[in-house]
Amino acid sequence: MPFDFSFTPDQEAFRAAVRSFLEREVAPIVAEMDETEEFPASTVKRMQTEGYFGVPVPEAYGGLGLGKVGYCILLEELGRVDASHGTIVGAHTSLGTTPLLYYGTEEQKQNWLVPAARGEKLLAFSLTEPGSGSDSGAVHTVAERDHDAWTLTGTKIYVSNGREADAVIVMAGNDVKLGPNGGVTAFVVDKGTPGFTVGRCEKKMGLHGTSTAELLLDHVAVGPKNVLGEVGKGFHVAMTALDVGRVSLGAASLGGMEAACSAAADFAKNRTQFGLPISEFEAIQFKLADMAMHIEALRYLVYHAAAHQDRMGEDPATWGRLERQSKTRESAIVKCLASEWASEAVDEALQIHGGLGYIRGTPIERAYRDARISEIFEGTNEIQRLVIARDVLTRGL
């Protein structure tokens, strides 16, 4: 069978619509948002109205039904304009709607997925704790069970959208002794549930439009309708969502690299030193060439992985073990390469801008601060390398 890497006319039309929307509505507010460090509520509302918070969710559940490829198109375009908006959409969609779509009951889909995809509710995903980051299966938040009733107690940190979300996917330990396989359960918890409060919000190097919040659970009473997937299988729920997240994060990094490369090329053509535009110097040209090579390679990687996830469908029960493993390896490869190439691209693009690149408020200075987190969140790149190496050692290439 021939390989076909082209987008359909509908996908191209979606990209064009998103690009023009973002240029018109989002680009003009980004510099001020970065300075004030405020959540961009009005542009988020506009994006929700456009359906951009439910792109991969099937139309039957209130989404646009454009699959992971459509979703990556959105994230790539967001990456070109603003990483904060990309993170808000990503935390909500990859990490919030995926667990509901893949593991939710029909009742849970109607209660949480449909309003989330329609943009009526914002979601967040909460795995990380003060004592459990990379070792994410070592959850300390306790889920105590009394027949059908559950009580959740613990502290979660670094939750993107944590301050604004209407509901949060929370990982809690139903039996600490069992560890990640059998000891962690996923819950969907509404804000406003007694005992569930937002704690401190972090000040950050970048992503100034996003909240990164502490969530406090003090004997939060929930019931069977809040249990997402099987009891004890929450770690699988989290990892499946992260597989989606890592590919979309790759798409956002791709967009960021495209913007950095274009800005650097434009600047180089217009900045004259030694009587010539600096674009005439090979030292500058080689930086642009390296960026272009990475961009080209990443385009294939991102959309290959997204199309693979689309082919696998949305019912984890139908996935074979090998298929699951190759999806996880692919997602880790995309995330790791994309985030490192993006950091390199913004660094070199900043260098091409010279002193101007270091001046607060220039787009490349913001992009430099925004890009760094992608090597850390959704699993650090050290953890991605462990995932990839373990798979190579067990399955081979």
Ligand SMILES: Cc1cc2nc3c(=O)[nH]c(=O)nc-3n(C[C@H](O)[C@H](O)[C@H](O)COP(=O)(O)OP(=O)(O)OC[C@H]3O[C@@H](n4cnc5c(N)ncnc54)[C@H](O)[C@@H]3O)c2cc1C
């Ligand atoms: C802005 C932001 C947004 C975030 N959003 C969310 C969110 O929405 N939901 C959520 O649940 N979490 C979120 N996180 C948390 C994020 O996923 C974690 O910070 C990340 O997984 C790393 O965990 P840690 O910070 O505890 O670092 P640690 O796990 O303490 O790691 C410290 C260092 O040790 C390395 N290390 C650890 N173990 C190993 C090992 N076995 N081998 C080699 N090196 C190792 C790490 O790679 C890292 O370099 C967010 C974080 C930030 C900063």
